[in-house]
Amino acid sequence: MENPIKLTEKYERNGWPALKRTDLNSPPGLNLSLLTSLERIRSHSLSSQGQIACIKDGETLSDVYTMSAKGSWLSRITTERPLAAYWDDETPEWSPDGKWLAFGIKGHVHIVPHDGGLPKKITDFAVAASSPRWMPDSNGLIVTVERNDTDQLLLTDREGSWPRALTTDTIGDHWDARPSPDGKFILFNLRRFDDLNRLDIVLLEIATGKQITLYGKPSVRAVSPKWSPDGEWVSFIAQETQREELYLIKPNGEGLRQLTKAEQDIFQYEWSPSGKEILVVVNKNGSFELMLIALSPQGETGSGSMSTLRSEVGIHSNPNWAKDESYITFEFESPAAPPDIYRMDLKTRQTTQLTFSNPPALQKNKFVIPEVISYKSYDGLEIPACLYRPEKSNGAAILYPHGGPKDQYGFAWDDIAQYFVAKGYTYLAPNYRGSTGYGKDFERANYNDWGVGDTQDCLHGAKYLGRLKDIKPDRIAITGGSYGGYMTACSLSRDPEYLFACGIAKYGDSNLVSSWAQCEKRLRLYTEIFLGHPADNLQTYLKGSPIAEVKNIQKPVLILHGLLDTIVPPEASEEWVEALLREGKAFEYKTYDDEPHGFLRRENLFDVYERMERFLDWYLLPKR
DSSP states (O other): OOOOOOOOOOOEEEEEEOOTTTTTTTTTTTOOOHHHHHEEEEEEEOOOSSSEEEEEOOOOBBBEEEETTTTTOOOEEESSOOOOOOOGGOEEEEESSSEEEEEEETEEEEEEEETOOOOOOTTTTTTTTTEEEETTTTEEEEEEETTEEEEEEOOOEEEEOOOSSSSOOOOOOOOEEETTTTTEEEEEEEETTTTTTEEEEEETTTTOOOOOEEOOOTBBBBEEEEEEETTOOEEEEEEESSSEEEEETTTOOOOOOOOOOSSSSEEEEOTTTTTEEEEEEEOOEEEEEEEEEEOOOTTSSSSSSOEEEOOOEEOOOEEOOOTTTEEEEEEEETEEEEEEEEEEEOOOOOOOOOOOOOHHHTTTTTTOEEEEEEEEEETSOEEEEEEEOOSSSSOOEEOOOOOSSSOOOOSSSOOHHHHHHHHOOEEEOOOTTTTTSHHHHHTTTTTTTTTTTHHHHHHHHHHHHHHHHOOOOOOOEEEEEEEHHHHHHEEEESSTTTOOEEEEEESSSSSSSHHHHHHHHHEEEEEEEHHOOOTTTTHHHHHOOOOGGGOOOSSOOEEEETTOSSSSOOOHHHHHHHHHHHHOOEEEEEEEETTOOSSSSSHHHHOOOOOOOOHHHHHHHHOO
């Protein structure tokens, strides 16, 4: 039965509700209205004519804007693009001649001229389409559609002409099409269903449909295939070793070589228009630095080492080259500043900020840069973490496990962390086993082990906090979203020492079996990467489901979920609440009927933050 549980927006509780502490105030210079007023600028691309396209997340929309790379006001291109999470959205794509812009609206590809006009839908031939990729002639477009439960590639044009299927086989999903400079071939990623830990790089000849696998190895992920500007090389990132390094191979399948030996993960990269250099973003323990590789004519490293362009602590992303290679653009955020777009002159290395999302009232605050620490878990495994220390401790602490689990907490802008730290809370964000950025073995250490070893990593994080001199061990909370919400449920259910005074679970899981059955296809397959298929590995799913151990929970929990969530179905929280109610446990439960996975609308985010603040202040802070 589809959606067997009737879901409506509601608030319910069992036990006394958390009330606003009238003896407590917002920290000086901050309040939740200011915090939720930020409009995130992100996902930018630079055209060959020096025009920038980007997404701006407002209060109710994630619209497309353009501006000059020399600096100008943002010009609005779309007016009805629904809010989308920054980590689950696409970057607008400029045509090679810089005259057209392609992007998605409401599940369909649209285009608009660079000098303005109404967006035109060009994918009416499909139920939905995404991921537009321009052909070299700036007329043809490759789009991705779903057919027979697989993602396939189609070739259409600016007029939305009836498409030609480029891929049809059902052995896996076909992603990230990249046309060759001469327009005769495309590269794409093949995610094979018979090995979900494998991502191949495939070359397809457009005229004949002939395919060859340029790179494909069991249980190895190769991503981000790109052509060198002269078409002589194919580049990609692969996790063949412990780290994600950059590789090169000839289009005929010869000459495979590892280009980088950074011994850190290569996150993103971009060829220069001349093909002589490559911009790379390197993950260095959660700080993503911007670096430059010089290439010889043979495609080998020129000087034998990468040079650093920017090493500021924070997250650099989405590097773009100007056509004449005189400058680059990129995005940057840090624990002290929200994301914005920047430009760097490559001759002088001078950086200019192009967008300004940080309101003056927020700029006046002194924000904390977390320190990188580590602690040992139950089995001796060293768990890296980011620790925020407040200027003046209130004696309480929050442990925040990130989502994913294939993710990493690093030096990004985290508004709610800074807010609670300003209130005096100590804030610890552990990168539990399964996190990225620490090598393949660490990343895969929670395979067939969800809710077990990673839960212990969180519990030992609480023990680490309890040993800090300013922290009262009985005043520690756990709060997280998505997999972090699941970690909250697991930690409260599987802790005989009751290390946490309370917990907050945002859009988290509790029953891995039912959630697998109810979530969308991509999340079912994502779960199977770690746990296999539940028909073959049912005990692992059951072992990882904390809903069976609700009776062990002794501390209050706040549960928040959006009813449009297709990643962690809202039924997951509904089932957990029913189990908590049967066992007479203390909880508060709030749902939002217009929210997907994550909370995006400002009015809802404000409500979420208010509830979190009331809950944590009520259960963690003593009378003043």
